[in-house]
Amino acid sequence: LLPQPRERTLVLITGARQTGKTTSARRCYPALRYLNLDAIEYRLQLEQVSSFGWAAAVGPAVLDEVQKAPGVLDKLKFAFDGREIDFSVLLGSAQILLLRTVRETLAGRISVHELWPLMLSEREAGAAVPLAPPLFAHMFTKGGVRAACRKEPEVVLGDAAEGVQASEEYMMTWGGMPALLPLKDAARRAWLRNYELTYLERDLADLARLQDLAPFRRFQQLAAARSGQLLSYSELARDAGVSVETARRYLEYLRISYQAFLLQPYSRNLTSTLVKTPKLYWVDIGLLRQATGTHGLGAGAMFETYVVSEIVKYLRTVHAAATPYFYRTRSGMEVDMLLASAHGVVGLEIKASQHVALRDATRLAEVGAALGREWLGGIVVYRGARIYEVRKGIWAVPSWRLLTRPHGGRNTVRRRRER
Numbered sequence: 001l002l003p004q005p006r007e008r009t010l011v012l013i014t015g016a017r018q019t020g021k022t023t024s025a026r027r028c029y030p031a032l033r034y035l036n037l038d039a040i041e042y043r044l045q046l047e048q049v050s051s052f053g054w055a056a057a058v059g060p061a062v063l064d065e066v067q068k069a070p071g072v073l074d075k076l077k078f079a080f081d082g083r084e085i086d087f088s089v090l091l092g093s094a095q096i097l098l099l100r101t102v103r104e105t106l107a108g109r110i111s112v113h114e115l116w117p118l119m120l121s122e123r124e125a126g127a128a129v130p131l132a133p134p135l136f137a138h139m140f141t142k143g144g145v146r147a148a149c150r151k152e153p154e155v156v157l158g159d160a161a162e163g164v165q166a167s168e169e170y171m172m173t174w175g176g177m178p179a180l181l182p183l184k185d186a187a188r189r190a191w192l193r194n195y196e197l198t199y200l201e202r203d204l205a206d207l208a209r210l211q212d213l214a215p216f217r218r219f220q221q222l223a224a225a226r227s228g229q230l231l232s233y234s235e236l237a238r239d240a241g242v243s244v245e246t247a248r249r250y251l252e253y254l255r256i257s258y259q260a261f262l263l264q265p266y267s268r269n270l271t272s273t274l275v276k277t278p279k280l281y282w283v284d285i286g287l288l289r290q291a292t293g294t295h296g297l298g299a300g301a302m303f304e305t306y307v308v309s310e311i312v313k314y315l316r317t318v319h320a321a322a323t324p325y326f327y328r329t330r331s332g333m334e335v336d337m338l339l340a341s342a343h344g345v346v347g348l349e350i351k352a353s354q355h356v357a358l359r360d361a362t363r364l365a366e367v368g369a370a371l372g373r374e375w376l377g378g379i380v381v382y383r384g385a386r387i388y389e390v391r392k393g394i395w396a397v398p399s400w401r402l403l404t405r406p407h408g409g410r411n412t413v414r415r416r417r418e419r
Contacts, residue, residue: 117176145377175286
C-alpha cells in the first residue's frame with residue numbers, strides 16, 4: 001500500500017507508538033538514508049542545513065519522529081518543489097503535531113498512511129502481500145451480504161478453523177501490538193505496563209506538556225472502561241474530577257495519539273428521533289485491558305470493541321470507500337454498526353455468544369426495511385462457527401470468519417442447497 005521511490009511524492013506514516021512504523025519503513029525503503037530525530041544530535045545538525053543544501057546534505061530519506069523537528073518540513077518542501085528531491089518518508093506518533101503541520105506545509109505533496117496495531121487478517125496473512133480483503137469487505141460492494149455469504153461454506157473444518165480461532169483468542173487477550181508476539185505471557189503483561197508509562201511520559205508530553213499526569217491517567221482509565229458506550233463528556237468530567245472542557249481536551253489527546261476513536265451516529269432519520277452523540281471505542285484490546293485492569297468492562301462491550309476496531313482499522317488502512325457508523329434512536333433502538341458505501345448500507349449486530357436467536361436480527365430487519373433499496377443486508381456477528389441465514393437478508397457470521405479472508409475452496413463443509 002505504500003508508495004515507492006519511483007513515484008514523485010512525499011509519504012507520511014503515522015500511528016500509535018510501537019505499531020511498527022520504523023520497521024515497516026526501513027524494510028520498504030532500505031536504500032533511503034534513515035535519520036531518527038529523537039536524537040538531539042540529528043536535530044541540531046539538521047538545523048544547520050540550509051534549504052538550498054537539503055538535497056545535497058540529506059537527499060531522499062526516512063525522517064523518523066519528525067514531530068520533534070517541525071522546522072525540517074519547510075526545507076523539505078523547498079527541495080521537493082525545486083525538484084531537487086522526488087521522494088522522502090516522514091514517520092511520527094503524535095498525530096496532531098504531524099498532521100496539522102504537514103497538511104499546512106506540504107499540502108498537495110504528501111500521502112498520509114496510518115499504521116495501526118495488527119489486525120486479525122494480518123496475523124492470518126503472515127508475510128502475504130498484498131493483504132487479502134477480509135470477508136466483510138466483500139459485503140459492502142454491489143452483491144451485498146447475501147452474495148458474499150452464499151459463496152462461503154457453512155462450516156470450516158480442521159486446522160483452517162482452529163488456527164484462526166486461536167489467533168482471535170490471542171487478539172481478544174493481548175491485542176495487536178507487534179512486539180508482544182514473541183513474548184511469554186508474563187513478559188507481555190510487563191510490556192503493556194511499560195507501554196502505558198511510556199505513552200504517558202513521551203507521547204502525552206509531546207502533545208500536552210502536562211505538569212501533573214495523575215488527573216489524565218484517571219481520565220484515561222475511566223474512558224477505557226466506557227469503550228463501546230455513548231460518549232458523555234459531562235459524566236466523564238464528573239467522575240474524573242475535571243472540567244468538561246478539560247475532559248474534551250483529554251479525549252482529544254487519546255484520539256490523536258491513536259489510543260481511542262469515535263464512531264459517529266448515522267445521520268439519516270429512518271425510524272424516530274436520532275441520538276447525535278458519538279460512541280467511544282479503544283483501538284487495541286491489550287491496551288484496553290491494561291488501562292482498565294479488565295475490571296468495569298463486560299464481555300459484550302469487550303467483544304464489540306474488538307469487532308468494531310478491527311473493521312475501522314481495516315477501512316482506514318486501505319482507504320476503503322465505506323464509512324462506518326452506528327444507529328441509535330432516542331427511543332433506544334440501536335444497531336451496533338452500519339457500513340455505508342456507494343452501493344448501499346450493511347448493518348451489523350455484535351453478540352458475544354456462541355449462538356444466534358431470531359430476535360437478534362429484529363433491529364437489523366427494521367433498519368433494512370426503512371432503508372429499502374439501499375439495504376445490502378444484515379450480519380449478526382457472533383462467536384460460533386456456522387455461516388447461515390437467520391432470516392431473509394440477515395446472516396449469522398462468526399467474528400473470526402468475518403474478519404479474515406473468505407474460506408471458500410479450503411477445508412470446508414459446503415452449504416446445503418437452498419430451496
